[in-house]
Amino acid sequence: DAGITQSPRYKITETGRQVTLMCHQTWSHSYMFWYRQDLGHGLRLIYYSAAADITDKGEVPDGYVVSRSKTENFPLTLESATRSQTSVYFCASSLTESGSPLHFGNGTRLTVT
Amino acid sequence: DAKTTQPTSMDCAEGRAANLPCNHSTISGNEYVYWYRQIHSQGPQYIIHGLKNNETNEMASLIITEDRKSSTLILPHATLRDTAVYYCIVRVVGVTGGGNKLTFGTGTQLKVEL
Secondary structure: OOOOOEEEOOOEEOOOEEEEEEEEEEOOOOOOEEEEEEEOOOOEEEEEEOOEEEEEEEEOOOOOOOOOOOOOOOEEEEOOOOHHOOEEEEEEEEOOOOOOOOOOOOOOOEEEE | OOOOOOOOOOEEEEEOOEEEEEEEEOOOEEEEEEEEEOOOOOOEEEEEOOOOOEOOOOEEEEEOOOOOOOOEEEOOOOHHHHHHEEEEEEEEEEOOOOOOOOOOHHHHEEEOOO
């Protein structure tokens, strides 16, 4: 059961660089989500997607771009990384909108220097 | 989504039941109570959810008060591996337009000790 996988597990990048975090799920879940987790803020939703080619903003979308050309992949791109984007990023998926639980990946720890 | 209130931290002896409370006094009729936990350095893990009836699965039991304003997650025989942050979340189910979003608070840090 591969589930949901994120890559890379750790990433260090410089301010101003573009970086893409990958998320892949093997369940054919319709919904996918990106959260970031920072001390003192808990988990905050960045973007979510209801299906391929359907995405929408969450609570903290500024500075991020997402795409969903295939159901199983939901990459998150930081077009010009800033130090404030240093965080742990979690991807999640769920089967439907009607109350099915979210399943999370193990996260990507991103450091922007 | 309704706001939840949880204690910041709790301790529990290994082998004993861990009872984690959650207050959600503003919950509305179409909101479910969900529990997740996050073990250090891992992604949150779904535990259980319910609407108004008590629920039990292989991981835990969920007790929801009759007025639905509070709930308790019960880990019947806590082990060291249950040490984690536990999140209580309420959310609307069955709506369109991102209804599956979860809003996490800061949760309860449960420490299970020998």
